[in-house]
Amino acid sequence: MAVDLTRFLPMFFEETEEHLANMETQLLRLDPNAPDPEALHSIFRAAHSVKGNSALLGAARFSEVMHRIESILDRIRKEQLKPDNDVITLLLEACDVVREQAGRLKDKGECDEAALDALHEQLRRFTPAETSAPALSSLPAPARRSERFSIEVDLPSGQGITGLPLANLYAELGALGRLEDVRTDGTTSLSLVLLTAQSTDAVRDKLHGLLGAQSVRVTPYVAPPKPAEPAPPPAGSASEFGLFSHEASAAQTTGMLSERRLGRRAIDHEATGILGRRTTDRLHLDRSSIRVDVAKLDRLLNLVGELVIAQSMLSEAATRTAQDARLRDSVAYVGRQTRELQEAVMGIRLLPIDYLFSRVPRLVRDLARRLGKEVELITHGAETELDKEMIEKLADPIMHLVRNSLDHGIEAPGVRAAAGKEKVGKIQLRATHQAGGVVIEILDDGAGFDRERILAKAIERGMPAHPGMSDEEVWQFVFAPGFTTAAELSDISGRGVGMDVVKRNIRALGGHIEVRSRPGAGVHIVLRLPLTLAILDGMTVEIAGETFIVPLSLIAEAFLPQSYQVKTVTTGARVVQVRDAYLPLLSTDQLLGLKGKTTTQAAIAIAVDVDGRRAALLVDRLLGQQQVVIKSLEANYRRIPGIAGATVLGNGRVALILDINALLHLEIPTSGDQDLEAALGAA
């Protein structure tokens, strides 16, 4: 039988990616003057894991490169090499190359050997002599934050090690830090070495509480003098597998093993008798997370959605027929539990925004170097959770905004000094939960927007700009397609594709973007987003006998248009007067190619506002408001213009969610503002 192991490959690629990201994060945090030993250990382990994975993926070149990186890290920990800017930059670049080549390997099944060779050469500069990979366990005793302790435990006489509450002891030690050595003579004492950030007293207290003060001694660890390194035996012993010959020749190994096994059987009974009872309660101590396929989560979400529908049908039937108060109470109880279940399941999709924030330091570092600027990046609320998909879709806009802040906002050190500012600029990223949504802010203390320049540019481009406009109105111009004030185009930003795309992306996520700026004090950008892409607050309306959902966030008001409010303009289009404004009056049924009653007086108008673009949509009837679970129509059917998605109503039927932005463009296919203006002017 042939067994296919290729299905594990995606997991290895995924893990490699995670290890590289981890390396990058730790490298960026490393203090060149006092590198934290713990952090070095972590970087080392990540590099080592990548090396291991590359061997599995059949990429020998990767192994070589990672081996070099290990050697460099080894020199850093031995304080033979200072992790200055150049070293960190090289290591970061190495991560990039490896990541890129891993991607190639994954997609094309091969990698660019020349790129790896070039990297290998570069890395060689910092590894003067060919050294063998340092053993991991020989990593340094972290001197500053963590230290090692020797722990001596007396064994209960007659019982030996099995007389100790071992499961609890090890669990406790695991919670305190990293256990690095275990030795016992089998009858009188157990010696342990623990690496921990805890104080001597804390360690002592924990162990005294568990084992009694009499039988435990905790002292600072003194490393035994190292024996001189044995001369490396000749090569050729590098076999894939081997058995150790424990103080016996290889020929006797199997014989020895079976003797040992006999010994084991004799001990079995007493050992399990004592241990069996004590272990169970501590077992689940560190089960922190599992990896789940998103498709499985979505299926779970679907099932819960179905349950919600079934529950609402049940609830409806119960209120209609049940005289029995207990039945009604039970149904109400099931209802509450179902909604809680739904929330809990949605919660699984939430991830801390750190997944995104942690990618920013690298960008800021590289960019600041290229621009010759000095910037400090401060993040707040990295633990704030939001939908996984949302995080992925926010990456581009946020990276773009940070890039803008660095490129256009933060001034060169000299300019800042001349303006009496601190030489080092500040960029802040903040995330908070507010009113059931998420607010992400990007702040810089740079020069701020140049009001005059934006106005001049807007007038030059024929936009409706005049000097009397408020700041808020002026800032809106930066969101116009192709708008840029950059004097010369850099390859970083300022190519004029940017803010409009950012705004569109944020919009597509159901969010808003706000801009504040004060000259000389910087720019403050606020993104307001829903917690998840999966749920929408909607108004249910009827059009041509079908139920549709309009996103509540876009609705300004709903009203019954009176005939005196409605005017027909020369192009045949209609407008409706709402207070002092004329809004285009659109027949939603016609836009969708359906036959409703929007031409009659019975229709109801919904005034919508999409990014300041306003219109009134005619619908047949308002049905109510409700939260709906957004489902993809495109999973099984193609995109339909004017439709954003679908949902399942309480009665089990499908209702379509209107894409208001697209609907407005359906009516006026060319970039509409001028047409609109013309129409309004004629009215």
Add this chain to the structure above:
Amino acid sequence: MSKLVLTVDDSAAIREMLAYVLKSAGHRVIEAEDGMDGLQKALANQFDLIITDQSMPKMDGITLVKALRALPQYAAVPILLLTTESSDGMKDEGRSAGATGWLVKPFDPNKLIDVVGKVTR
């Protein structure tokens, strides 16, 4: 004969692959994600074989071997070290800690089954 095997590795991919190969050879498998997790599980069950990675958070493979060898019930149970390279330093460490043998990643699945059969006979 079916054996109860403990696999200890911080890589979920390696764990899944080991479990897949071992299970298809008829063995039962329990997984642990680092040395400390492995030790706790070893105390709660009596395994016939333990396969452990070397480099892991919380407790590395060498320390796990020492901790296991300190227990009478694991004094003679075979323990295999999974290593990235078969260097002599690793072998010295593994031998003095009391490991039974080593296996270099990437392992050949057939070899693994073969080795498991050899050491648990």
Add this chain to the structure above:
Amino acid sequence: MQDFSLTAARNSAPSAALREFLTFRLGHEDYAIDILTVQEIRMFESVTKLPSTPDYIKGVINLRGVIAPVIDLRVKFGFEKAEYGPFTVLVVLRVSERLAAVVVDAVADVVALTDEQIKPPPELGTAVNIEYVMGLGTRGEQMLILLDIEKLITSRELGIFDEDLAAAH
């Protein structure tokens, strides 16, 4: 001893020459589709109409939380009558990882055909475009038109998937 390999395992060749088909009626003709593409058979239920779609797309239904289109092949292939009676059912298909429901006049049963019982498609004479006919099956006196339902559902002509996706098939 098992043979493990890090390269993809070949699918073992289909062992039986027998293939199973679901048969149903469209107008006056009997059709058959590969049973492996059929996920379930449902009573015809009311659908939610979709805007800007051809008339043979009746709309969408909720299949346990998943939204799937409903296609009336009778309309698509220009049958004279496309009525909804007590025997009208929906055959839910899973094709290329996607779900779609097809309206048929009545489902008959499942038949197993050997390769010898399947003849190449005729030059002409079926209401359905010959491109989507895999062959003709005979069962006693009865003739079955074997539809290549996967090809039909993913076809550009039917247009239920976006262009890029349809083009990939």
